[in-house]
Amino acid sequence: MRRLIARLLVCLILGAVTTVGVAWFLAMYSVRWQEPVPVDVRGTDMSSVLRSIGRLHTWDHYPHYSDGRIKSFGGFYSTGTDTREYGWPALAMKSRVQMYFDERGVASGWDLPTGELVLRGFPTTRLPDWMGASTNDRLPIMPVFPAFAYNTLTFAAGWFVVLLAFGATRRAFRRQRGRCPQCAYNLRGDFTTGCPECGWRRVPDANEQ
Ligand SMILES: [Zn+2]
Numbered sequence: 751m752r753r754l755i756a757r758l759l760v761c762l763i764l765g766a767v768t769t770v771g772v773a774w775f776l777a778m779y780s781v782r783w784q785e786p787v788p789v790d791v792r793g794t795d796m797s798s799v800l801r802s803i804g805r806l807h808t809w810d811h812y813p814h815y816s817d818g819r820i821k822s823f824g825g826f827y828s829t830g831t832d833t834r835e836y837g838w839p840a841l842a843m844k845s846r847v848q849m850y851f852d853e854r855g856v857a858s859g860w861d862l863p864t865g866e867l868v869l870r871g872f873p874t875t876r877l878p879d880w881m882g883a884s885t886n887d888r889l890p891i892m893p894v895f896p897a898f899a900y901n902t903l904t905f906a907a908g909w910f911v912v913l914l915a916f917g918a919t920r921r922a923f924r925r926q927r928g929r930c931p932q933c934a935y936n937l938r939g940d941f942t943t944g945c946p947e948c949g950w951r952r953v954p955d956a957n958e959q
Pocket residue numbers: 930931932933934935945946947948949950
């Protein structure tokens with residue numbers, strides 16, 4: 751029973767790690783499978799949605815005067831919210847960038863509070879070149895619920911099957927070599943008395959009691 755709980759816990763941790771890994775992989779590479787952009791222009795709002803496998807990018811952007819008043823479309827200053835969700839089978843991780851452009855039209859960068867950096871995630875442009883990651887994307891840090899739990903459980907189930915198959919294969923190999931299937935102690939092919947090392951299939955005999 752304790753072994754089962756420990757095994758389930760290991761599978762859950764592996765499932766969560768896989769969920770994050772898949773989301774980051776998609777953040778780095780899924781832009782290659784991107785669908786074209788339906789740009790939606792309503793008044794001074796300019797919103798766009800980009801979709802690709804395991805990736806949803808929504809961008810909500812409007813130009814404005816430096817004093818905060820909304821400026822007509824095509825204005826120099828702009829603010830916007832850039833939200834990206836990544837993950838498979840569900841979109842499980844999120845990156846949100848609130849853009850503030852200064853007078854020169856340059857977005858503010860690293861001089862941000864920690865909470866904002868966590869919301870933004872890690873820029874893929876900072877990854878080493880050999881990884882070949884898409885530029886102008888972000889490795890998300892924020893989990894999205896319940897999608898994160900859903901992906902974690904899905905991958906945990908997968909890991910459970912993989913570990914089960916691995917364990918069965920290892921036991922079969924040990925048995926074939928005449929060893930204890932549980933601890934690999936060499937029984938020289940004699941499985942009738944069980945294993946003196948770990949107690950596998952050992953019947954407690956009268957002398958020892
Ligand atoms: Zn044994």
